[in-house]
Amino acid sequence: MRLFALVSGTFLIFLAACGSIENTSIKLGEVTRSLFYAPQYVALEKGFFEEEGLDVELQTVWGGDKTMTALLSDGIDVALVGAETSIYVYAQDSNDYAINFAQLTQTDGTFLVAKEQQPDFEWEDLKGSSFLGQRKGGMPQMVGEFVLKQHNIDPHNDLNLSQNIDFANIPSAFASGDYDYVQLFEPTASVFEKEGNGHVVASFGEESGHVPYTVFMAKQSYMSENEDNVDAFTRAVYKAQNWVEETDPAEIAEVIQPYFEDVDLDILTSSIERYKNQGSFATDPILDEEEWNNLKDIMEEAGELPEDVPYKDLVNTEIAEEVINN
Missing domain, CATH: 3.40.190.10 (Periplasmic binding protein-like II)
Incomplete structure (x- = not known):
């Protein structure tokens, strides 16, 4: 009986120890x-x-x-x-x-969002536009510039490019500001479409390939x-x-x-x-x-x-x- 009690007690202690493992x-x-x-x-x-x-x-x-x-x-x-x-x-x-x-x-996870509907959008339409970009040196901005150059657009000469807005404030700045285009992640891009504040016209992810x-x-x-x-x-x-x-x-x-x-x-x-x-x-x-x-x-x-x-x-x-x- 003593041996059984000892074994049982040891087993219970073992179970308790296992249960306490974090x-x-x-x-x-x-x-x-x-x-x-x-x-x-x-x-x-x-x-x-x-x-x-x-x-x-x-x-x-x-x-x-x-x-x-x-x-x-x-x-x-x-x-x-x-x-x-x-x-x-x-x-x-x-x-x-x-x-x-x-x-x-x-x-890339961003989409090109236009302030106005553009069912026949062409990348050439960006030239001369007011473009709200992302932070200099960050992936969204670098991929954005890479894609634009692939479409023969110089982001610093062919656009009125703004890069002075903090990442978290870009959506609200676009909605309230005088910008024609912006790069937005989901679900913000879809929210903008639903509320009529913008329209997705292209995907930077599709354009830039795997990265x-x-x-x-x-x-x-x-x-x-x-x-x-x-x-x-x-x-x-x-x-x-x-x-x-x-x-x-x-x-x-x-x-x-x-x-x-x-x-x-x-x-x-x-x-x-x-x-x-x-x-x-x-x-x-x-x-x-x-x-x-x-x-x-x-x-x-x-x-x-x-x-x-x-x-x-x-x-x-x-x-x-x-x-x-x-």
Whole structure:
């Protein structure tokens, strides 16, 4: 009896200990709150991170420079931000620069929105117009300039280009200002259409091709010291990517609506459908070399590439490849 009681007591203690095990905490900082990042919110809401033993704390940092500052100062562990920011940091001779390890979006996420309806829009129509652009050096602006130049439009000479509005204030500035065109992400573009404040006439994502637009990255030191965490994080992202790829936009919208409480469900659904149709959501976390080179071409065309950073220096695909193969 004593032996039975001892064994039973030990077993109960073991169960209690197992029950008290906590998930590993990861502080994740996103550069902005965007429907463009739908698979990330799916990973959070569907419990994919928790399944991998992670407790992911999401915060919106608002801006690429602020996001990288938070990452480099250990305010966050992982950043979701444009891959170009890792190049900027590397070029500053950082001793502990950021490594891109999992890609989330693979096209530009902005749409060209006109103040007036233009059913027969041609890119040539932009010449001489008042264009509200994005922040200089950021991916939206660089991709925008790249696409415009492909259509023989010099953004600095053929347009009345404005770049002095903060990212968060661009939609309201366009709605109230005397601008003809603007670059907008979803769901803002669809909201503008619904309210009659603008009309989508073209997609920069379709025009620019595949590019590592938004990527999860972490410092070298964090990745070397927390390899298991990064592996688990990437597995959760890949689960979410597969789920988004296989799921109807309406169901995706319902899952991520808590992150966009002020947006109607029908707008969320149509926005997700628009992104899915143009292949904006990456279907796996691998950032390939062709995409990296396309990014550098875009940066160089915009005059923002500080140096030719080798793919192997700033991109780690081993984790993503292992996740996919297993």
